[in-house]
Amino acid sequence: MVVPILMALWVSVSDWTGNGSPLSSRVHFVGADNYAALLTDPGLTQQNFATSVRNNAYFVLFVVPLQTALALLLAMMLNQRRLKGKQFFRTAFYFPTVTSSVAISVVFLFLFSSTGTVNAALGLFGVNGPSWFADPRGIFQLLLHGLGVTNPPQALAANSFMGLSWWDWLSGPSVAMCSIIVLVVWTSTGGFMLMFYAALQNLPPSVDEAALIDGAGPWQRFWRVTLPQLRPTLFLVLTLGLIGTWQVFDQVYVLSRGEPAKTTLTPAYLSYSTSFIGKEWGQGSAIAFLLFVVIVLFTLGQRWLLREKGE
């Protein structure tokens, strides 16, 4: 367990190209060069890494709240005592989670084609659907365009951070990335629903009944009675969601390979293509370690946000 991590750490400070052992005499120590190329040295490597972090950050920002809220909503519905067909709905909601992510991704390729089902459905409402997986426009930019802002503001376009202009940082997820967001929310919700459902099943009904007797309405009971009791499960779901979304790879690999215009590039996929295709294994390993740091920071951050007030 420890040795592979140490080997990967060594690779991230070396110039290994994937030929022979990373511990052979042909491999040299390069210090922080690989990390510098990703973080501080201006150039394509930094720009690609920044692009992948931006893409994945929007992915996390959209997927985690959506899948958490949707999972909780579905679990609450399943938990209704008088709900008929409970077994069917539980299975139906969970089914996408246990289906191969590759198989579902391929189905989504057809659904979101320019002439696919989704655009046909939008056509019924008079909406001219985009070329989903080919559309690199950020949705925030599209919103601004709809409001009449057709050119990027000078302050945003002319200044950059890590090789990416602020206009690009703030573009929002691309239309193509939104398709992947829909896919992942749909496939992940079922698993988290089961976690919430199990937690709800274990709540003592007496607490809810006491609140009912005291005159609390359904909305109040949810926010003040049910949700606080679900805090540990919520923490678990958010943590797993954060870790999983920052590591998104399968769907990108099958659906888009980082295209169009690199708007679906993620750090996990960038690590893969940098290593196996570009043969810059040092940089590929460094990306993996930086991704680890990001995940730890986000987990600590949400842990702090959700800490018990009285602790």
Next chain:
Amino acid sequence: MRHTLSRTAGAVTATGLLLTLSACGGGFADSTTPATQQSGPATLKLMIASSGGAELKAMQDAAAKWSAASGGSQAEVIAANDLPQQLSQGFAAGSPPDVFAVDATKFEGYADEMLPYGDSVSYKDDLYPTLRTTFTKNGKLYCVPKDFSTLALGINTDAWAAAGLTDNDVPKNWDQLKAVAQKLTTDGRAGLVFNNTRDRVGAFLVQAGGWPLDADQKKATADTPQNLQALTYVRDLLSSGVAKYPKQLGAGDSGEAFGQGKAAMSIDGNWMVGGLAKDHPDLKYRVVPLPAGPAGPGTLSFTQCWGIAAKSKFQAQAKQLVDALMEPQQELAFAKTFGVMPSRQSVRTQYQQDFPQQTAFLSGAESAHGPVTLTKMDPVLTDFDAQIQQLPGADPKQILTQLQTNTTAALGQ
């Protein structure tokens, strides 16, 4: 508690160090030492990137045929799901397959692990010169190209006739290409379609006399008037609406758009012939060479070579296997089975007789430019593709400036 923790941490660290050191022991062997060769019957591993069952079976049959004639050797054919990944694993572990297909775009990333045997084959001069160039490094032909494809122009003959065009209108240059594409464009159909990638747009660069790198692949030559002329022309085709990218037509690639009649002309590789025969057998079309640009005719080649691992213990036997796979009639059999073009010039006449529709593709062999073979250029070219995808909105001059900067950095100039 603190004392126990520090003791545990010490134990874990010591264990980790011991394991790491034992891993070092094997690792420090000089990996450039040639593998000790074994004579006599061999068991070879042959790894390909399978494009389907037909190719795999053809390879297995060819390997079995060689086994039967070799006096006891065996060759196991492995179809890789992800060839770059599986080759990387083999090289890193020091146990690569003996013979493997090397895509031209990956060649220089693997060259250090390959036996440079190409100059010693008896049929070297029979190989197309442009393909030899692709697999030559520092003056050595490392491996023999196993087959190849080029780009040409597919024309929907029904659409052509409906637009009042005749044989005399077949475009020979850029102006004519744009003119006929304009005539062929209707509400539901684009005049021309090609994929939004350097693997198509690059042909225009060649026709203009440009290319991102110099002939030795040591210097960036992206930001030149020739390349700018080519990209500007491509932008004009797209912005005027006579050319479209496949996804704008609701198709996965140009072959699909062409086959469905959403485009009257398509720039595609010779694999389009097999694809159209299978998916759109009723389509009436012809294929002509790509129109010439300001600098003359130009197209792109796509090819793979047979690599032999420098670490293989059966290099002599591996060469014999490669020779068998490269035998002229075997190359024609491969062409028949999975649609590639033979890399040997001596079978050209017979190939054209057997596959008349491939003549336009084969005529591109002389003017075909091979792909960039440096793996470190992969992110640069991926970025170039990202820019191409944003045409016609993106500025060609800016695209080339960025490509020049990125290429210069990647080459370490």
